[in-house]
Amino acid sequence: MPRIRKFxxxxxxxxxxxxxxxxxxxxxxxxQNELLSALANGSPLIDLRLxxxxxxxxxxxxxxxxxxxxxxxxxxxGEFHGFSALAEADLVGHAWGEHFNNTLNGQxxxxxxxxPDMAALNRLQLDYAAALTGDAAAANRPDLHLHLGRQRISxxxxxxxxxxxxxxxxxxxxxxxIVVSSLPATTLSYAYVAQVNRIFGPNSxxxxxxxxxxxxxxxxxxxxxxxxxxxxxxLLDFRQAPALSTDxxxxxxxSRLNLFPDVSAQLNGAYARQSNYGPNPLRFNLGxxxxxxxxxxxxxxxxxxxxxxxxxxxxGFSTPLASLHGFQGWxxxxxxxxxxxxxxxxxxxxxxxxxxxxxxxxxxxxxxHDFRAEHVNAAYGDEWDASLEATLPEGFTLETxxxxxxxxxxxxxxxxxxxxxxxxx
Numbered sequence: 191m192p193r194i195r196k197f198x199x200x201x202x203x204x205x206x207x208x209x210x211x212x213x214x215x216x217x218x219x220x221x222q223n224e225l226l227s228a229l230a231n232g233s234p235l236i237d238l239r240l241x242x243x244x245x246x247x248x249x250x251x252x253x254x255x256x257x258x259x260x261x262x263x264x265x266x267x268g269e270f271h272g273f274s275a276l277a278e279a280d281l282v283g284h285a286w287g288e289h290f291n292n293t294l295n296g297q298x299x300x301x302x303x304x305x306p307d308m309a310a311l312n313r314l315q316l317d318y319a320a321a322l323t324g325d326a327a328a329a330n331r332p333d334l335h336l337h338l339g340r341q342r343i344s345x346x347x348x349x350x351x352x353x354x355x356x357x358x359x360x361x362x363x364x365x366x367x368i369v370v371s372s373l374p375a376t377t378l379s380y381a382y383v384a385q386v387n388r389i390f391g392p393n394s395x396x397x398x399x400x401x402x403x404x405x406x407x408x409x410x411x412x413x414x415x416x417x418x419x420x421x422x423x424x425l426l427d428f429r430q431a432p433a434l435s436t437d438x439x440x441x442x443x444x445s446r447l448n449l450f451p452d453v454s455a456q457l458n459g460a461y462a463r464q465s466n467y468g469p470n471p472l473r474f475n476l477g478x479x480x481x482x483x484x485x486x487x488x489x490x491x492x493x494x495x496x497x498x499x500x501x502x503x504x505x506g507f508s509t510p511l512a513s514l515h516g517f518q519g520w521x522x523x524x525x526x527x528x529x530x531x532x533x534x535x536x537x538x539x540x541x542x543x544x545x546x547x548x549x550x551x552x553x554x555x556x557x558x559h560d561f562r563a564e565h566v567n568a569a570y571g572d573e574w575d576a577s578l579e580a581t582l583p584e585g586f587t588l589e590t591x592x593x594x595x596x597x598x599x600x601x602x603x604x605x606x607x608x609x610x611x612x613x614x615x
Contacts (some may be wrong), residue, residue, distance in 0.1 A: 225270050232266050239611070280359045308359060418445075423437070435466070476501065491541075532562070539557075554579075557576070571597035
């Protein structure tokens with residue numbers, strides 16, 4: 191494993207070039223032409239986002255304001271005998287002064303807006319796709335996918351493993367991963383992760399988690415057309431954060447029922463157990479469970495849910511690799527799970543409609559959370575979140591959002607306002 195970890199942790203800066211040179215020097219003229227065609231006939235990767243973020247927090251003496259721009263630029267080659275390659279960089283900068291704590295600038299009087307300036311490698315990977323079964327070959331649909339290098343990994347609803355795409359620099363993984371879909375209605379995934387590249391960037395002491403992490407995930411949707419089951423076991427091993435090294439295994443079920451014309455119901459449930467793993471000096475066994483129900487009519491949907499992450503008074507159930515912004519409130523008051531755990535009772539309303547002269551899709555959302563401790567009888571506070579998003583022509587989006595958390599006890603009040611625009615090609 192140490193040899194594999196050392197190999198994967200490298201940035202693969204010369205890997206794709208070495209493969210190309212080897213093929214050009216040893217293969218036939220036809221193969222050379224095919225390779226050059228694959229390299230030339232790829233696709234540019236362009237993902238731009240300009241965001242204004244305003245944060246007021248009662249425990250900080252100053253109000254934070256940040257205007258940041260993310261330019262994510264790269265290139266993905268075409269396919270050559272099942273192989274393809276991808277390279278992508280993140281360029282993040284700010285305008286109009288650093289009136290915020292970006293986690294590196296020492297501006298601790300301001301609330302945190304974790305978007306430091308950087309020029310960082312985001313992804314660099316070599317991919318291979320093939321058909322393992324005759325049915326897949328006949329349908330020209332690969333059922334085996336291999337990925338080597340710095341890559342994006344996200345499983346299910348990203349509650350445990352995700353890319354944390356809300357921040358300007360996303361979370362990626364130096365890993366070897368495999369996805370197999372040869373079995374009927376089944377997708378099996380495994381990843382060996384040598385390094386997690388976190389949102390704080392390569393210049394931050396919190397920017398990397400090294401270790402021997404194993405991610406197992408399986409999804410089966412063959413019970414019925416409306417039910418899918420996800421099972422997983424995530425073994426996290428972090429040298430820089432041993433207290434976050436855990437073994438989390440569990441399952442999630444999702445179902446969707448068509449009740450009447452234009453009316454459907456959604457029922458979701460999840461359960462997991464978490465214990466210490468690898469270098470973690472603590473000993474614990476904690477639970478996680480979720481129940482969620484929703485109704486949808488045309489463009490309107492209403493969802494109520496109850497999510498519980500247990501705590502024992504010393505440590506809480508943790509999900510350090512999750513896309514955390516989408517859970518437990520957009521104000522992100524619970525990025526670190528409280529030692530006494532957390533109970534989150536929430537309701538979410540969403541309405542989507544089209545405005546032909548403005549946007550193909552406009553989506554409005556309103557969310558309410560009530561937060562309480564799990565291990566003891568205590569209230570943490572409540573939160574209202576609201577957003578309005580418009581999908582514009584030619585790959586542009588425009589969105590505004592607001593979060594208002596009213597804390598109790600040790601949890602300070604916090605309000606956040608965003609307005610941002612994006613472009614993706």
